[in-house]
Amino acid sequence: MTIDESLFQSVCNTARQAALFQSAADALEWDERTGMPPEGGAYRADQVSALRSTVHRLRTDAAYGEQLDQLAEQSGDLDPGGDTAATIRELQRDFRRDRKLPIELVSRLSAITVRGQQVWDRARKEDSFAMFKETLNEIVTLKREAGERMAEGSDKTPYEALLDEYEPDAKIELLGPVFSNLKTRLSELIAKVADAPIQPDVTPLQRDFAIDGQRRLSRAVAEAVGFDFNSGRLDETSHPFCTTLGPNDCRILTRYERNWLPSGLYGTLHEAGHGLYEQGLRADWFGLPPGSFVSLGMHESQSRLWENQVGRSRAFVTWLAPLVKKTFPGVIDDLTDDQFYGAVNQIRPSLIRVEADEATYNLHILIRFELEQALIAGELAVDDLPEAWNAQYQSSLGITPPSDADGVLQDVHWSAGLIGYFPTYTLGNLAAAQLFDAASESLGNIESLIEKADFAPILQWLRENVHYHGRCYSGDQLVEKATGKPLSSEPLLQYLTNKLTPLYGLG
Numbered sequence: 232m233t234i235d236e237s238l239f240q241s242v243c244n245t246a247r248q249a250a251l252f253q254s255a256a257d258a259l260e261w262d263e264r265t266g267m268p269p270e271g272g273a274y275r276a277d278q279v280s281a282l283r284s285t286v287h288r289l290r291t292d293a294a295y296g297e298q299l300d301q302l303a304e305q306s307g308d309l310d311p312g313g314d315t316a317a318t319i320r321e322l323q324r325d326f327r328r329d330r331k332l333p334i335e336l337v338s339r340l341s342a343i344t345v346r347g348q349q350v351w352d353r354a355r356k357e358d359s360f361a362m363f364k365e366t367l368n369e370i371v372t373l374k375r376e377a378g379e380r381m382a383e384g385s386d387k388t389p390y391e392a393l394l395d396e397y398e399p400d401a402k403i404e405l406l407g408p409v410f411s412n413l414k415t416r417l418s419e420l421i422a423k424v425a426d427a428p429i430q431p432d433v434t435p436l437q438r439d440f441a442i443d444g445q446r447r448l449s450r451a452v453a454e455a456v457g458f459d460f461n462s463g464r465l466d467e468t469s470h471p472f473c474t475t476l477g478p479n480d481c482r483i484l485t486r487y488e489r490n491w492l493p494s495g496l497y498g499t500l501h502e503a504g505h506g507l508y509e510q511g512l513r514a515d516w517f518g519l520p521p522g523s524f525v526s527l528g529m530h531e532s533q534s535r536l537w538e539n540q541v542g543r544s545r546a547f548v549t550w551l552a553p554l555v556k557k558t559f560p561g562v563i564d565d566l567t568d569d570q571f572y573g574a575v576n577q578i579r580p581s582l583i584r585v586e587a588d589e590a591t592y593n594l595h596i597l598i599r600f601e602l603e604q605a606l607i608a609g610e611l612a613v614d615d616l617p618e619a620w621n622a623q624y625q626s627s628l629g630i631t632p633p634s635d636a637d638g639v640l641q642d643v644h645w646s647a648g649l650i651g652y653f654p655t656y657t658l659g660n661l662a663a664a665q666l667f668d669a670a671s672e673s674l675g676n677i678e679s680l681i682e683k684a685d686f687a688p689i690l691q692w693l694r695e696n697v698h699y700h701g702r703c704y705s706g707d708q709l710v711e712k713a714t715g716k717p718l719s720s721e722p723l724l725q726y727l728t729n730k731l732t733p734l735y736g737l738g
Contacts, residue, residue: 234305234315242298243519246322249289250518256282256341258476263345264468265484276345283341284334291330299323314521317703321520328395331380340373344648351646352469360617360635367645368613374650375607390607393651397527398658399705403604406654413657413720414597414627420727421590424578427735431573435566436492440559445487448558449499452551453483456537457690458503459510470643471498471585473505473534478514478522481506492555493575494586497538501585504537505530507690511698520702527652529697529706531659532666539589540667540726541689546681548572576734580628582637590727591628593660598623599642599653607650662710664723666697669714 256279263275289295302319309316347366354363378389387395387402394401450465458465463481473483483502487495508530516522524530541547545568552571556564563571578588584595602619605611611619620639625631632638644652670692671677680688696713710718731737 234302234309238298238302239315239319242295242302242322243318245289245292245295247518249286252282252286252289253518254476256286257474260345261474261476261482263348264470264472265466269349272346272349276342279345280338280342284338287329287332287334287337290326291332291334296323296326296330299326312700312703314516314703317520317701321523321702324399328381331383332377333380336373336377336380340370340377340648343369343373344646347646347648348643351640351643355469355636355640358634358636358640360639363640363646364613364616367616370645370648371606371613371650374648375609378607378651388608390604390651393607394654395651397649397652398655399526401528401654401658406658409661409720410593410597410600410654410657413593413661413724416720416724417590417593417727418627420724420731421578421580421594423737424590424731424735427737429734429736431577431734432570433574433577435563435570436574437490438492438562440489440492440562442487442489444558445492445495448555449485449487449495451554451558452496453499453503453506455684456500456503456507456541456686458483458506462510463506465499465502471502472643473502473509475509478517481509491586497542497575498585500542501534501538504534507537507693508533508698511690511694512701513699516701521700523702525700525702525704525709526658526706527655528658528662529709531656532662533659533693533697535656535659536663536667536693540663541681541686543575543589544678544681545572546678548575549682550684573734576730578731578735580630582624582630582632583641585641589660590731593657594627596653596657598627599644600657603645603650603653658706658718661718661720661723662706664726665710665714665716665718666693667726668722669696 259275259279259282263272267275299319299322303323306316306319311317311320343366347370350363350366354360374393375389378393381387381392381395382389385392391401391403450460453465454460462479463483466482466484467486468484469486471483471485473481475481483499483506485495485498485502508524512524513522548571549568552566552568555571556562556566566574576588578590580591580594581587584592587595598620602611602616602623605619606613606616617635617639621631624638644650670689673692674680674688677689680686697709700709700712704712707718710716
């Protein structure tokens, strides 16, 4: 049986139209996070809600669903990894999920999450969870309802149904053992590092780094790794993120701290990694599965690979150090490359996730993973969240946040309704290590490439093995296709052990 081409183009046109409205809403949200005056918040919530409601109507129209059903019946002989079959399969999957959500719920969620981010921003600045908890309670209630509706007729829990939006088909029964093993082995490694005879000195990176200099440095680093500023830009916000507003319009955002260089530098490198993925997707398929990222776990693998496997390597520091010294004359002229390398690879429990080191980072994620499951299950009340958060930090990291701003209010995600998002960070860390190993094997002496700032071969390998495929394969399939092995925690654990053993003088 052959595909009805006119029918296929019809569903593609509907999907592209939905993407047009979706990107307009994304543009308004980008503006909200970068330059919108505070008093514009209420109307902005109405604008975004109207656009996202329009997107939902287009994506759940009954006639559109019938067209997808017809095409699905015709696609049996197609290559499942091909563009046409993937488009039909993934659009039908999205339709069936979205169809379970009534327009009223989508509209309410869109509005409250725009307002939620505004309230969160003020609450964090004023260090007041009390200011945020009523709004968060409404968000959790609505997300719980969304999860329950999307889980209907499936074997998913409401939380898994929310997670499915970010990491398709992820199951707690599969993630749980992987995460538990990772937590145990990371905790053992972190304990060894804490007692190690060598401890890097980070104080040189706490000197006075002028913000204007940090801006120039961040742009130079993003450009060096391949971020295209003709199709993107770098701005500042209260919580770093990346968003794409069109096929040639990718926005990355970071934040700077005058007395902590890694915050802006590695925040930018992380978001540039996201941006490289977005810029590597096929623009002619924008708004359709072949031109869309496969999952947030895969998205995080790209950002973490550039931030850590590349950005915290000795070779990268060898290239970076002279650039930093030139940008900030006299500030770290006394710092050797070895000292710089040790400072950006310090392993020490800390309060802030986005500034956490490679080894402790996943413990931050697992804390949030457990807390948000309890919130959606109704086992944890929003009022009790700060206490539960602090208890988890003390138990897992041995530290207690001194304030809400450095504790439960540090992340924007829940205010934006992104419940189920956090596990994708750890999945991304696992995939990053495994993909980097495969790229290293394919490219040969990858350290030499990095030291010479010849990042193009690494980017090209990722383009060919990850970016080009869009959603034509699942995240797990992409990892196995690129590396020849199923996703595993072993490459990450081996990578950390190999790096930290000589750096800390571990036996």
